[in-house]
Amino acid sequence: MLREETKKEGSPHAQMIGECLVAGKIVPVEISLALLEQAMREAPGKSLVFLIDGFPRNYDNLNGWTARMPEVSSMVGVLYYDCPLEVLEKRILERAKESGRSDDNLESLRKRFKTFTKDTKPVVDALRKVAQKTCMQVYDIAANRRIEEVWQDTQQALNSVITNDVLTQNWRLLEAAAEQNAEKYVQLCAEEMVADNNPEELLKAQEFNEDLQFTCISNAELNFVSGTKVVLSYLRKSGGTTFKETRVWSHGMAGWKMVHFYRSPLENC
Numbered sequence: 001m002l003r004e005e006t007k008k009e010g011s012p013h014a015q016m017i018g019e020c021l022v023a024g025k026i027v028p029v030e031i032s033l034a035l036l037e038q039a040m041r042e043a044p045g046k047s048l049v050f051l052i053d054g055f056p057r058n059y060d061n062l063n064g065w066t067a068r069m070p071e072v073s074s075m076v077g078v079l080y081y082d083c084p085l086e087v088l089e090k091r092i093l094e095r096a097k098e099s100g101r102s103d104d105n106l107e108s109l110r111k112r113f114k115t116f117t118k119d120t121k122p123v124v125d126a127l128r129k130v131a132q133k134t135c136m137q138v139y140d141i142a143a144n145r146r147i148e149e150v151w152q153d154t155q156q157a158l159n160s161v162i163t164n165d166v167l168t169q170n171w172r173l174l175e176a177a178a179e180q181n182a183e184k185y186v187q188l189c190a191e192e193m194v195a196d197n198n199p200e201e202l203l204k205a206q207e208f209n210e211d212l213q214f215t216c217i218s219n220a221e222l223n224f225v226s227g228t229k230v231v232l233s234y235l236r237k238s239g240g241t242t243f244k245e246t247r248v249w250s251h252g253m254a255g256w257k258m259v260h261f262y263r264s265p266l267e268n269c
Helices: 001-005 015-021 029-041 058-068 085-099 106-133 147-181 182-187 199-207
Strands: 077-082 138-142 216-226 229-238 242-250 255-265
Touching: 001 015, 001 029, 015 106, 029 058, 058 106, 077 106, 077 147, 085 106, 106 138, 138 147, 147 182, 147 199, 147 216, 147 229, 147 242, 147 255, 182 199
Parallel strands: 077 138
Antiparallel strands: 216 229, 229 242, 242 255
């Protein structure tokens, strides 16, 4: 994103960004976040889950994100790729043969390594402490392996982030149903489920049954249809009867929403 900005004719920040890249320095956070927010808002489609590469690089980045971005996006996980410097140096010099990047040279990359050790690594350590007290997680991935192996671990990490997100939303939905809170319940449902339905009637039709006061949930399974659609199934018990519930969740501009739901006794599954 920053490199693309250096190529834009008339950009007021192009020269300064280019100088930072060559010197191995970090671009001021106000510029980075302005470009980032614009790119996120202009991204095509409605299913918007973003992977932001190389950010935050220092405490200034982190503080800037905390001050500016909560209304734009929420951070649910951090991917940390750990690779020995000698391996990175070899890879970058090999890439330099064809990349055409101004900072793909030995002098610049060693400056970038020093910047990472001094400014970025402490931020990662701070995020680990945050992860101990919140739902956000830091995923460590060994990057000195084949691309296929690194990609497999990356997929697992991202799927874990999505899983935690979906399970949290599903729990909120179950709480709304238990409280008979129709307003909270419909906020977690897709528009097509709510359209032409009275919220109270929808909640009653889908969730409420005087004979079925569920007290136990177990055996949760989550299957990915795609990166933005998942199927969550689990067992619920009431007295001597076990039911299987299945809910389909889809991610869009408003986050995860339930798009389909059905329940049946276990013997009918």
